[in-house]
Amino acid sequence: MSEFPASVHSSLEQFAAKVQLIREQLEHELAGSYVHMHLNRIFRSTHNVQEMVLYDFLTRTYDSVMARQKR
Numbered sequence: 742m743s744e745f746p747a748s749v750h751s752s753l754e755q756f757a758a759k760v761q762l763i764r765e766q767l768e769h770e771l772a773g774s775y776v777h778m779h780l781n782r783i784f785r786s787t788h789n790v791q792e793m794v795l796y797d798f799l800t801r802t803y804d805s806v807m808a809r810q811k812r
Contacts, residue, residue: 777792780792780795
């Protein structure tokens with residue numbers, strides 16, 4: 742059995758890297774969708790308002806953690 746030429750091997754590696762990147766992006770999008778749907782089931786009314794308040798809280802918390810790590 743002969744091995745693939747170097748150019749084919751390189752192309753396959755590049756393709757595999759692109760597939761992995763797309764997979765990771767889709768996983769992040771899917772996770773975000775699950776969180777969104779879960780929050781809509783938790784909040785009984787005014788889903789959009791409560792969701793925005795929660796996102797604001799999470800953003801402030803994330804910013805605070807990042808600022809502390811920079812010290």
